[in-house]
Amino acid sequence: MHSNSNTYIPSDTFLDRLLSTKGIAITCLIAAVIAGIVILIVYLVERKKNKHRGPPLPPPPSPPSPTPHCWSPTTIPTSKYQLQSTSNTDILGATRNTVIDIIGLTVTNSTIAIPAGSQGLYLLTYSVVGNSTPGLNIIVTGTTNVTGPPVINKNANGIANLNSTSAVFMVYYYFFLTDPTKSGLITFSAAKLPDGIKTGDLQITQVNSGISTIIPTPSHCSKEIFTSKYQLQSVSNTSVLGDARVTVIDIIGPVISNSTIAIPAGLQGLYLLTYSVVGNSTPNLNIIVTGTKNVTGPPVINKNANGIATTDSTSTTFMLNFYFYLTDPTKGGLITFSGATLPDGIQTGDLQITQVNSLIM
DSSP, rough: OOOOTTTOOOOOHHHHHHHSHHHHHHHHHHHHHHHHHHHHHHHHHHHHHHHOOSSSOOOOOOOOOOOOOOOOOTTSSSEEEESSSOSSSSOOOOOOEEEEESSOOEEEESSEEEOOTEEEEEEEEEEEEEOOSSSEEEEEEETEEEEEEHHHHHOOEEEEOOSEEEEEEEEEEEEEEEEOTEEEEEEEEEEEEOOOOOEEEEEEEEEEEOOOOOOOOSOOOOGGGEEEEEEEEOOOOOOOOEEEEEEESSSSSOOOOEEEEEEEEOOOOEEEEEEEEEEEEOOEEEEEEEEETTTTTOHHHGGGOEEEEEEOOSOEEEEEEEEEEOOOSSSSSEEEEEEOOOSOOOOOOEEEEEEGGGGGG
């Protein structure tokens, strides 16, 4: 049997050639060329895009840091002293017990030296309690770096409540420390105080400079203190807080009617309410201030919030202080005015609530 010499043997296929050693080399070369062409095309396209876009933008600036809080309710710049052996010659006491002294005052029997480093609006409160004595008087003068806003200060007149047994004499003196690189000096003189003084207090505390429109360039620190102040209009015995009010500053956000102050939730600490009216000479002035809900009044300072007044032949200035705590920041509070006998023909009235250092208690 003979084999068929004409049997067909297929030649190498394209796949066989591609998988051969020489074919693999050629394939890799083709792939590299194609990849290079693709990379070049991508580069040219991106370059054209960037040419139209212009230079790359700088990274966005970092957000500004929040303004730091200057102090807490226990670090508000404040100094308070209990005065001992007070008299007309030792107006600020022969000796003093320090309750709190953040400001760093140097106090003698008639002067207060304020060290450099302080700036802003401050309130000085001076009070003594003694025997009933007519013709009470005192002069408070600020020198060096101390200037008193005349709209607020009005020469630092004393106001007193006199009855048959005792006299409460108080002085309010607002002053501004203009230059933090300088010290200041306050002088007490020409005093006629009650006889037989039993107690005396001196307190200086920083208040919100927004209560005065004449304060030059107040710092943000002084504006942090929670404060609300109003000018009262159409004040009477039945409308103690006025039928209308002009807002000077309002950070606290109270809701005020003619006899109540509703304080919103969100606040905590010790506050001072100051109420004053000026009218015709009127005897037997009186008012009752009551705190309810979240408002508690320290009895040592408050003593039923009795008003104190000075009366002369033409006018009466009637003022009262009411210290109170807001104990629970999740709750609001209510302050009520009642039982008022105010001066007749009231020309001006003011209401102010400001946070004070809780360590004065």
